[in-house]
Amino acid sequence: MVRKTKEEAEQTRKDIIEAARRTFHQYGVSRSTCERIAKAAGVTRGAVYWHFRDKAEIFFAMREDVFRPLIERTDALLYAERFADPLDAVEASLTEFFRVLDDCAVVREVFEIMISRCEYVDEFASVQEEVGRPALDFLDKMQRMYSKAAELGTLRAGLDPLAMAQDTWAYTSGLLNLLLGCQNGTDLGQRIPGMIATHMALRRGGRGV
Amino acid sequence: MVRKTKEEAEQTRKDIIEAARRTFHQYGVSRSTCERIAKAAGVTRGAVYWHFRDKAEIFFAMREDVFRPLIERTDALLYAERFADPLDAVEASLTEFFRVLDDCAVVREVFEIMISRCEYVDEFASVQEEVGRPALDFLDKMQRMYSKAAELGTLRAGLDPLAMAQDTWAYTSGLLNLLLGCQNGTDLGQRIPGMIATHMALRRGGRGV
DNA sequence: ATTTACATACATTTCTGTATGTATATAATA
DNA sequence: TATTATATACATACAGAAATGTATGTAAAT
Incomplete structure (x- = not known):
């Protein structure tokens, strides 16, 4: 057969x-x-x-299978109309991203492979650029959301939207790397929603955390 | 001969x-x-x-040569007595870390190798743990510094030292990964001191950025 | 005299890409 | 509808390159 x-x-x-x-x-x-x-x-x-064709093509296919739906999902939350405050949308989107990472072993494995089990040289050098693109897109999205929040007055007075976007951008990237890179044994996964809430609270009006 | x-x-x-x-x-x-x-x-x-003995041993030697003096240097700033405000010490230490990374090609290369040109499996799995240790140490140091700042009243009222330490911890890790991982072509390197200042300003008393 | 700091040679394993073989699903045709 | 032709979806076999660890050789430092 x-x-x-x-x-x-x-x-x-x-x-x-x-x-x-x-x-x-x-x-x-x-x-x-x-x-x-x-x-x-x-x-x-x-x-x-x-x-x-070769191993790299398998790698790309694997990555695509996981990335596309995940980004659609988090974007859907980011742009959901039910959030009056853009800061709420950002918080929901980020929280959902890490929730999926915590819940779905397949997604987590692919991210772990990309973060700590792949060498970005030669045929995989392009992967790094492809990973960089969503990262830059994310920075852009954050800036728009924080700008909108500034207009609506929910962003704490005196904060610059771009600077805050860069801060969130790096923070999110760091969370991802710490979670998957070296803190697998700890309870970081559970603490993440609270950490994101803290991060967002820093830029909301009113008093801090 | x-x-x-x-x-x-x-x-x-x-x-x-x-x-x-x-x-x-x-x-x-x-x-x-x-x-x-x-x-x-x-x-x-x-x-x-x-x-x-083998390739792994070369890797460890290479890493050690660069890591040890770098951590000594940033720790020296972190605990320097001339900083009355712990937040100033944290900012100086972080800024110095990224300045070395920007200035010293050798250090930068080693970090780039560790972040995106090495697979952490088998004999290199232990590397990830060793990298995780300094990361956990850093979290601890940040918490102590922010606690001291809280006592001295330079940490903005209402902010929890531990939560702020975690935020800075992830932020720093993210900056490192974005800088070396995928943003080599951009001017991120130049913007980093400003970004760190912004990050620290979020937790100082008074108005924001 | 002996150890050191290598260079050279060897045996073994491993991986890759391709070439070839083949049974069957599917399309074409009558 | 039955038959035939062809493309498909693999398995198997082959050839070459490359990497590893070790074993051995050797000239000079100690």
Whole structure:
């Protein structure tokens, strides 16, 4: 039994991506040979090379599968009309991002691979640029939200929207790296919603935390 | 001419570490073969295996050479007696950290290698823990400094020292990652002192930024 | 005389890409 | 609808490159 139906072939493709994710996570990207990935997926290298040109292409497919829906989700919250105060939207969006990261092992694994199990050189150098793009987009989104909050008067008086956006930008990136990079054993995951609330409280009107 | 004097041998060792740094940075750690490192250092693999057990040991030596003096330097500022306000000490220490990163190519390269050119699995998994330790130490230091600032009344009223320490902790980690990870082309480096000032201003008494 | 600081040579393993084989799903045709 | 042709979805086999660790050789420092 060699030739499969289109659906079965598509399933094989998904199996390979999932196997690659587990393998990348366990052994790191560079030590994850196509043979290892194939075995983990229950196929041979022939199947892997049929569906993907090389290892990098598997990596990109894996990343795309996880990134796209996640960004759609957080953006939906960021722009949800039910939030009168843009600061509430930002807080909800950030909290949701880290909640998904805490809840969904697949998403968490992909981020862990990208943060600490991949070397960004040669064919993966472009990944870093692609990761940089969402980061720059995020900075832009934050600036718009804080500007809107300034207009509405919910941003604490005297605070510069751009400066606050940069601060939140770095803060979020740091949270992500600390959470996935080196603090896996701690209870950081649980404390994150509170930390985000604190961060946002610093820029709301009224008294602090 | 084979046998060298002790001093010459020590120089060879340093040459290998420097060659490894350049090679790691260009090709990533896993693709940096001992042969490549040896060639870059102008020696053969024999010399490399004489001075180091394996590639991981070169990596650790390289890291240690850069980390130790850097932490001593920033700690010296953090605990300098000339700062009456702990918040000033924190700001000076953080600014100095990023200034060194901006000025010193060697330090920057090592951090770039650790952040985006090394896979933290197997023999390098321990590196991540070692990197995590200074991070936890830093969190602790920040909490002490903010607590002292709270006692002295320079921390803005209503702010919790621990919560502020966590915020600064994540913020700093994020700055580092954004600076070295994906924003190499931008002018982020120049803007960092201002960003740190903004970050600290958020927690000082009086009006904001 | 002995150890040091390497260079050279060797054996083994491992990974990659491609080439080839093949059974079957699917499309075309009659 | 039945038959045929072709493309698909892999598995298997092969060749070459490259990396690792070790073993051995050696000239000079100590």
